[in-house]
Amino acid sequence: xxxxxxxxxxxxxxxxxxxxxxxxxxxxxxxxxxxxxxxxxxxxxxxxxxxxxxxxxxxxxxxxxxxxxxxxxxxxxxxxxxxxxxxxxxxxxxxxxxxxxxxxxxxxxxxxxxxxxxxxxxxxxxxxxxxxxxxxxxxxxxxxxxxxxxxxxxxxxxxxxxxxxxxxxxxxxxxxxxxxxxxxxxxxxxxxxxxxxxxxxxxxxxxxxxxxxxxxxxxxxxxxxxxxxxxxxxxxxxxxxxxxxxxxxxxxxxxxxxxxxxxxxxxxxxxxxxxxxxxxxxxxxxxxxx
Numbered sequence: 001x002x003x004x005x006x007x008x009x010x011x012x013x014x015x016x017x018x019x020x021x022x023x024x025x026x027x028x029x030x031x032x033x034x035x036x037x038x039x040x041x042x043x044x045x046x047x048x049x050x051x052x053x054x055x056x057x058x059x060x061x062x063x064x065x066x067x068x069x070x071x072x073x074x075x076x077x078x079x080x081x082x083x084x085x086x087x088x089x090x091x092x093x094x095x096x097x098x099x100x101x102x103x104x105x106x107x108x109x110x111x112x113x114x115x116x117x118x119x120x121x122x123x124x125x126x127x128x129x130x131x132x133x134x135x136x137x138x139x140x141x142x143x144x145x146x147x148x149x150x151x152x153x154x155x156x157x158x159x160x161x162x163x164x165x166x167x168x169x170x171x172x173x174x175x176x177x178x179x180x181x182x183x184x185x186x187x188x189x190x191x192x193x194x195x196x197x198x199x200x201x202x203x204x205x206x207x208x209x210x211x212x213x214x215x216x217x218x219x220x221x222x223x224x225x226x227x228x229x230x231x232x233x234x235x236x237x238x239x240x241x242x243x244x245x246x247x248x249x250x251x252x253x254x255x256x257x258x259x260x261x262x263x264x265x266x267x268x269x270x271x272x273x274x275x276x277x278x279x280x281x282x283x284x285x286x287x288x289x290x
Contacts, residue, residue, distance in 0.1 A: 002186040004118050006126050012115030016107050019116060020057055027052040043072045054095070058132045061095035079155060085148040090141070097138045097178055098131035098196050118184065125183035125193055135195035136177035136262065143171045158224040166216045174208040177262035204270075205262050206252035213245040220286075237287040249275040 004010070033046035046069045054061035067089045074082040106128065114126045123129040150164035178198055182190040192201040220238025227233070251274075253267030 002189075003191070004124070004186060006114050006124060007111050008113070010113050010115055010124075012113050012124075014110075014112050014114060014116055016110050016112070020107055022055050022057050025053045025055050037073075040075050041072070043070070045070045056099065056132075058129050059096050059099050061099065062093070064092045066090045079153060081152045081154075083148075083150040083152075085146075087144075087146045089144045093140045095138055096132045097136040097176055098128065098181075100196055102197065103128060103132075119186070120184060120188050122184040122188075130183060130193065131181045131195045133181075134179060135181040136179035136259075138174065138176040140172065140174045142173075145169050158226075159221070160223075161221045163219045164217070166214075166218075168212075168214040170210075170212040172208070172210040172212075176206045176208075178202060178204050179256070179259040179262065202254065203256040203259060203262075203267075204252060204254035205256065205264050205267050206250065207264060208248070208250040210246070210248045214243070216240070216242045234290040235287075236289075237285075239283075239285050241281070241283040243279065243281040245277075245279040247275070247277050249273075 027050070029048065029050040031046060031048040033044065035042070035044040037043055046067075048065075048067045050063075050065040052063045054063075067087070069087050071085045072083070076082055110126060115124050116127055116129070118124050123133075145168070147167045148164060150162065153161040155161070178195050180201060180203060181193050181195050183193045184190050194200045195202070198204075218238065218240050220236060222234060222236040225233040225235070251264055252272045253264050253270060255267055255269040256262055257266045257268060
């Protein structure tokens, strides 16, 4: 092997923070909203899109967010009102698998004597640039949907009866792949180097899915009593319930048949699966007198 001697054996003059971090990056955000109505019905609808690139010069990491909001108020009668509020958010985040906590730690530890390129023009092994470019990607998609419905009944001017229900659901899907990355010796022969926390030459794929659900109900009534100018009372009584469910599922395999198709089905060894389920629920009554 005729590998380059870095650190004490090289004479680069590299500012690694300046090398890895851009002075600026691009980001765009667009939104559109529409509102309207009359004495009986009014609504507000909005949508948005954000696209944000990272500051790492070689990572090509990107975050995209889509959101949609809609709120409707309906006055069914002088005594009955209905409200609906819906919100949906999707986030897509894409980054190199090698861009983890250890990578950022190594930026501060790397000697300035290490050059970015070797004498042939390939990225130097200690720079970890090859791992960012070729070592695989990690992609996460998160969807969150929130829905609130509320009905308000006022049998008297100073008496309110309110019932509402809230439902939130969140889905998280992550795909992580580890692919081969190479450095080169003085004869321009490639050799495998570690990616992320794995051994040199390791390839593999893992997937993770989580689903979180939350449901709550609130029923309460309040009554205001005015005896005279100096004495006012307010009575409140109600019921609340909450329930949360969480489910997770993950799987991984190593040794891809080809780096061109990084899926669980195209990996060959060390199959591993895990998952879990949990839930909790509460219910209670409350009251207050002012």
